[in-house]
Amino acid sequence: MSTTLARLAQTIESRKLENGGDPATSYVAKLFSKGDDAILKKIGEEAVETVMAAKDARVSGESAALVYEVADLWFHSMVLLARFDLTPQQVIDELARREGLSGLDEKASRKAD
Numbered sequence: 409m410s411t412t413l414a415r416l417a418q419t420i421e422s423r424k425l426e427n428g429g430d431p432a433t434s435y436v437a438k439l440f441s442k443g444d445d446a447i448l449k450k451i452g453e454e455a456v457e458t459v460m461a462a463k464d465a466r467v468s469g470e471s472a473a474l475v476y477e478v479a480d481l482w483f484h485s486m487v488l489l490a491r492f493d494l495t496p497q498q499v500i501d502e503l504a505r506r507e508g509l510s511g512l513d514e515k516a517s518r519k520a521d
């Protein structure tokens with residue numbers, strides 16, 4: 409896993425209230441303190457903002473805002489993973505497991521079930 413993702417995952421873990429995270433001084437701790445629906449709402453918002461940034465980038469040819477919004481989406485997805493005691497490494501492992509397996513073949517194998 410990239411060291412940036414690993415460090416960020418550690419920081420997010422340290423912001424859990426049971427690990428001493430303080431909602432008064434930490435955005436992540438504040439999000440944890442608001443509860444699951446607040447985290448899910450942010451994921452929804454950031455997904456929509458990503459879609460809008462992609463549509464804008466298609467028109468303007470300027471894609472910096474898209475990178476920014478995807479970073480927001482990844483970050484909030486990492487907060488969600490932490491909420492369920494999951495790690496980015498588990499997502500990376502799943503992507504690695506799928507490596508070389510065409511999405512079309514995978515879909516066809518599901519339809520054969």
Ligand SMILES: N=c1c2ncn([C@@H]3O[C@H](COP(=O)(O)OP(=O)(O)OP(=O)(O)O)[C@@H](O)[C@H]3O)c2ncn1[C@@H]1O[C@H](COP(=O)(O)O)[C@@H](O)[C@H]1O
Pocket residue numbers: 416419420423433434435436437453479480483
């Ligand atoms: N990577 C991020 C990160 N990306 C985005 N954000 C915050 O996520 C929020 C994104 O929400 P929006 O864009 O909708 O902006 P907003 O309207 O201000 O947000 P809301 O009031 O609706 O929550 C903003 O407050 C951003 O600052 C982040 N906050 C924290 N981190 C990382 O998490 C670490 C721990 O942060 P704290 O818990 O605050 O110490 C930091 O050191 C960073 O590494």
